[in-house]
Amino acid sequence: MRLAVTGAAVANCLGSDNATAFERAFTGSDAFSPGSALCDLPFQTALGIASPLPHPAELGCAPTREATLAAASVRQLEPAVRAAVARWGAARIAYVFASSTGGLDNSERFLAPDARLPGLPTGYSYDDHWIDATTSAITSYLGIAGARMAVSTACSSSFKALASAHRLIEQGLADAAVVGSADSLCRTTIFGFHSLGLLSPSPTRPFSRERSGITLGEGSAYILVERAASSPLAWIEGTGAASDAHHHTSPHPEGLGPVLCMRQALDRASLAPDKIDYVSAHGTGTLQNDQVEAAAIRRVFERRIPITATKSLTGHTLGSAGLTALILAIESLHRQLVPPSLRVAPVDEALDVAMVDKPTAMPVHHILVNAFGFGGSNASVVVARP
Amino acid sequence: MTIEPVSILATSFFSTHHASAADVLASSPRPAPLQPTYPLLVARARRFTSLVTQLHMEVCGALRSALSPTDPPISVFGTCHGEIQTAETMIAGIREGKVSSARFALSVHNTAAGLYSVATGNTAASTTITGGNAVAAAWLDAVLTVHETSRPVLLSIADEPVPALFQGPTQPFGIAAAFLLGPTGAAAPDAHVARLAIVPGDAAIDPAQALARAAAGKSGPLGSIQPGALLDLSVS
Numbered sequence: 297m298r299l300a301v302t303g304a305a306v307a308n309c310l311g312s313d314n315a316t317a318f319e320r321a322f323t324g325s326d327a328f329s330p331g332s333a334l335c336d337l338p339f340q341t342a343l344g345i346a347s348p349l350p351h352p353a354e355l356g357c358a359p360t361r362e363a364t365l366a367a368a369s370v371r372q373l374e375p376a377v378r379a380a381v382a383r384w385g386a387a388r389i390a391y392v393f394a395s396s397t398g399g400l401d402n403s404e405r406f407l408a409p410d411a412r413l414p415g416l417p418t419g420y421s422y423d424d425h426w427i428d429a430t431t432s433a434i435t436s437y438l439g440i441a442g443a444r445m446a447v448s449t450a451c452s453s454s455f456k457a458l459a460s461a462h463r464l465i466e467q468g469l470a471d472a473a474v475v476g477s478a479d480s481l482c483r484t485t486i487f488g489f490h491s492l493g494l495l496s497p498s499p500t501r502p503f504s505r506e507r508s509g510i511t512l513g514e515g516s517a518y519i520l521v522e523r524a525a526s527s528p529l530a531w532i533e534g535t536g537a538a539s540d541a542h543h544h545t546s547p548h549p550e551g552l553g554p555v556l557c558m559r560q561a562l563d564r565a566s567l568a569p570d571k572i573d574y575v576s577a578h579g580t581g582t583l584q585n586d587q588v589e590a591a592a593i594r595r596v597f598e599r600r601i602p603i604t605a606t607k608s609l610t611g612h613t614l615g616s617a618g619l620t621a622l623i624l625a626i627e628s629l630h631r632q633l634v635p636p637s638l639r640v641a642p643v644d645e646a647l648d649v650a651m652v653d654k655p656t657a658m659p660v661h662h663i664l665v666n667a668f669g670f671g672g673s674n675a676s677v678v679v680a681r682p
Numbered sequence: 683m684t685i686e687p688v689s690i691l692a693t694s695f696f697s698t699h700h701a702s703a704a705d706v707l708a709s710s711p712r713p714a715p716l717q718p719t720y721p722l723l724v725a726r727a728r729r730f731t732s733l734v735t736q737l738h739m740e741v742c743g744a745l746r747s748a749l750s751p752t753d754p755p756i757s758v759f760g761t762c763h764g765e766i767q768t769a770e771t772m773i774a775g776i777r778e779g780k781v782s783s784a785r786f787a788l789s790v791h792n793t794a795a796g797l798y799s800v801a802t803g804n805t806a807a808s809t810t811i812t813g814g815n816a817v818a819a820a821w822l823d824a825v826l827t828v829h830e831t832s833r834p835v836l837l838s839i840a841d842e843p844v845p846a847l848f849q850g851p852t853q854p855f856g857i858a859a860a861f862l863l864g865p866t867g868a869a870a871p872d873a874h875v876a877r878l879a880i881v882p883g884d885a886a887i888d889p890a891q892a893l894a895r896a897a898a899g900k901s902g903p904l905g906s907i908q909p910g911a912l913l914d915l916s917v918s
Contacts, residue, residue, distance in 0.1 A: 338779070387908065393813075396790060400769065407847060408776040422850035427764070427791065428813030441909045443880075445823065446813035448764065448791035456809045463826040469683065469880075484772050488786030537807035539799035545787045556805055670787065671796020673808065 297466045298565075299532040300525035301679070303376025304623045307368030308515025308610045309344035314372055316347075318627050321609050322655055324636040328499045328511055328611065334481060335413055339490055340497040343481060344513025344611025357433035358424045360402040361480035361514075362395065366430050369476065369518040370437065376520045377438045380472045384522075390442035390470035391435045392461045394453035394477040396615035396669075398427035401482035408483070434476070442470045450669030451578075452537075453477060453615035454517065455622075455677055459535045465523050472523065477616035478516035485614065486512060492545065500581035500612075501639040502605035503590065503651050507581045513611020517619035519626075530626040533567065533662070533678040536560030540672025547585055551592030553674035554578075558596045558664060561676040567662060569597045572678070574634055574652065576621045576665040579605025580612055589666065590647035600650040602658075608638040618667030622677055625663040629681040633657050683880045688828045689873040690917070692862040694744035695897040696737060699855035706857065706894035715855070722746070722801050730784045731797070732768045734761060737840040737858035738794035739801070745836065746802075748862050753834060755862065756827055757795060757808040760820025760839035762889050763850070764791035764812050770845040794838070806833075817889045818905035818913040821896070824863055825878050834864045839893055857890050859897035874899055875918050883912040 304314070309327040311317035320327060331341040351359050352367030380389055405413060406420035423429060428446035435444065443464055447457040454477035461473035489495045489510055496509030521532060538556035542548040562569060575593055579586060593601065606621045613620050624635050634656045643651050661681050668674045695703045696718055699711045718736045720728070722743035731739075738759060749755060768789045775781045790796075792810040799808060811820040817839055824837040840858035844850040866875060887905045895902045899917050907913040 390908075403769070403848065404773060404776060407773045420849070422844070422848045425848060425850070426762075426813055428815075431813065435909070443819075443822065443908045444815065444906075445811060445819040446816075447809060448812045449795065449808070449810050450790040450792055459807075460809065460811075460823050460826075463823065463830050467685070467826050467829055469685070469822075469826070483776050484769075484781065484786070484789070487776065487781035488772070488783070488789065491781050491783035491786055493783075537809070539796070539805050539808050541799040541803050541805045543800060544793070544796045552805060557807075560807075669792070670790045671792040671808075672799055673792055673796065 299462060299465060299521040300528035301519055301530045301532060301626060302522050302525045302528050303373045303520035304529060304626055305369040305372035306517045306620055306623050307365055308346055308613060308620060309513055310610060312347040312349050312368045321624055321635045322631060322633055324638055324655055326638060341495050342499040342511045344511060346514050355433040355437050357430055358418050360399055360424050362399055362478050363430045365480055365514060365516040366434060366478040369516040370434055373518045373520060374438060377474060380520060380522060381439055384471040386439055386441040388442055388471040389440040390461060390464045390473040391431060391440055392445045392457040392473055392475050393428055393431055394447045394457035394615050395427050395479050396448060396450050396453055397479050397482060397485060399425040399429045400484055401480045404482050404484060440474060449673045450671060451614050451617050452667045452669040452673040452675040455618035455667045455675035459537060461521060462535060473521050474518060475521060476518035477619050479514060479614040479616045481512060481514040494582050496581060499639060500608055502579035502581040502608050502637055503586050503644055503647055503649055504640045505642045505644040507586060509582050510580045511611045513613045515613045515616050515620060517616050517623050519619060528682050530629050530682060531680045533680045534561045534565030536676045538674050542672055545670050547588040551588040553672050554589055554592035554668060555595050557674040557676045561664060561678045565678040567678060572662050572664045573660045574602035574604060574663055576625050576663055577603050577605045578666040578668045579607050587647060590649045594648060602650050602652050604634055604652040605637040606635055622665050622679060625665050625679050629660055632660055685825055685878040686829055687866055687875045687877040688825050688863045689866050690861055690876050691864050691870055691873050692745050692748035693897055694741040695859045696740045697855055697857045703894040703897035707898060723797060727797060730788055732765050733842040733856045734765060734840050735794045735797060737856050738838050741858045741860035742798055742838050745860050745862050754804040754806050755834040755836040756806045756831060757798060757836045758820055758824040758827060759795045759810040760816045761812055762814060762816045762841050763844055765789050765793055766844050767842055770847050815905045815907060817892045818907045821904050822878060822907060822913055828863050828865060832865050834862060837861045837863055853890055857893060859893050877916040879914045880907055880911050881914045882910060884910050
């Protein structure tokens with residue numbers, strides 16, 4: 297069963313609203329800041345820090361960084377959700393939320409305070425630490441009352457949430473679902489990725505011969521999916537998921553999990569690989585991840601399919617990464633324009649990839665989007681033009 | 683609203699403070715706490731694992747003989763608090779300006795899911811459901827996955843005590859249960875049948891009690907699933 301996408305919203309370092317974020321993405325704006333813009337770091341890195349955002353007073357929950365990021369997307373999605381409530385009824389609209397870190401940033405600020413970081417605007421509560429800390433406030437604000445779930449599978453979280461929403465709708469427990477994600481930059485992730493040697497000292501360069509790692513970002517991404525719609529923004533044609541079963545943080549050397557999940561997404565979409573116009577890669581910019589993903593894409597598509605890596609625009613937004621890339625893909629279907637992968641030159645010739653390195657107009661009907669995470673957790677989504 | 687039933691093909695249970703699920707329900711603790719041995723993880727894979735991951739490995743490992751070697755299960759992991767003890771360690775590291783790479787790697791909520799797939803060589807899809815209603819939501823996602831795929835699904839739910847630092851819930855013990863679910867048509871002769879229903883109700887359901895009740899093969903509410911409604915499990 298395919299799902300109609302009837303609403304989509306993002307907020308990240310490109311912009312705190314769709315119009316700004318899309319304009320900057322599709323013109324290839326560099327939105328990264330030096331790491332020192334967030335906090336003092338004993339090493340050099342770039343970060344995709346979200347634009348200043350208004351206090352989410354309307355949500356009625358603690359104004360944590362995660363809630364503030366989520367609210368920026370939720371506000372934009374609200375009209376579409378209100379229309380869906382009128383169509384289906386509040387109790388028929390599910391809410392599936394995804395995050396890798398949840399309220400960890402908030403707990404850090406209280407439990408490991410740093411005078412250089414803004415303090416907590418309210419007192420600390422463990423209720424703000426949970427992955428689903430914002431769920432009650434956001435569902436109340438949107439006026440939806442269907443099934444609620446929270447998913448956390450590291451950087452594939454939001455695609456796993458989309459798969460859960462698909463199950464709820466396909467099996468009749470809901471007629472529509474708000475699928476959302478938010479992750480805020482925090483010291484644990486910045487220091488943690490650095491400790492693993494995965495953080496790039498300079499802005500990330502996915503699939504470049506000179507790539508040196510990840511640029512972390514933050515943001516939120518929300519979509520509204522429905523079982524039917526007369527004029528959707530796009531169709532979710534298929535989702536796929538598979539595990540590497542190889543190593544907790546290093547990818548399978550032959551890209552087994554990515555191959556399996558891309559093929560499953562294509563199978564569920566009933567599409568042959570040659571029907572996909574381009575791949576929006578997970579593309580983190582690490583030596584190993586890009587090498588493995590490139591090999592997996594070659595194996596599945598058996599041609600030099602165009603690839604873009606939108607983490608070069610948004611940074612790696614962790615649990616929100618999948619939906620962030622998916623929403624850019626949906627906008628790509630609308631504009632018939634592929635967002636560029638920045639800083640890719642010189643392309644790593646050993647990877648044998650056809651990178652889209654500038655905004656490129658082309659007919660786009662189907663896009664496959666990848667999101668992979670720690671634990672060998674892999675997911676792919678095929679999205680189609682209406 | 684009722685959901686098509688599934689078979690419970692096998693169940694396992696572990697509590698650091700109780701000998702059985704029935705003892706949790708009867709508030710009858712062990713004479714002394716017991717730590718999981720989690721033989722599913724060997725050698726280096728055991729290093730730095732948290733209690734919640736060890737608990738998942740304990741109950742998943744106990745079901746290994748029930749799994750089909752030709753049809754490895756899709757897995758759904760559930761945890762309300764996730765790697766909360768690792769989070770405490772990481773925050774202590776942040777205070778000192780350093781983070782352990784090994785700890786960080788194992789800090790994600792799907793740590794157990796990843797280690798399980800590596801330990802068993804299982805490339806099937808896996809997800810991790812979390813948050814306040816994780817017991818109910820994980821059950822729901824697992825049952826829907828059985829119906830979506832007509833394949834066996836391993837549902838593993840575990841939680842460890844929340845460190846006092848976080849000023850959160852005060853449950854003092856670690857608890858875990860795993861359920862091997864499958865389509866009813868594929869039921870073993872002695873399999874139980876599980877039926878989920880969304881019923882009106884807003885009572886607060888203790889996650890440990892709900893998990894122990896399910897592991898003991900008893901019917902009852904699993905937790906909140908939507909405003910004003912509980913997910914109810916009926917076992918026969």
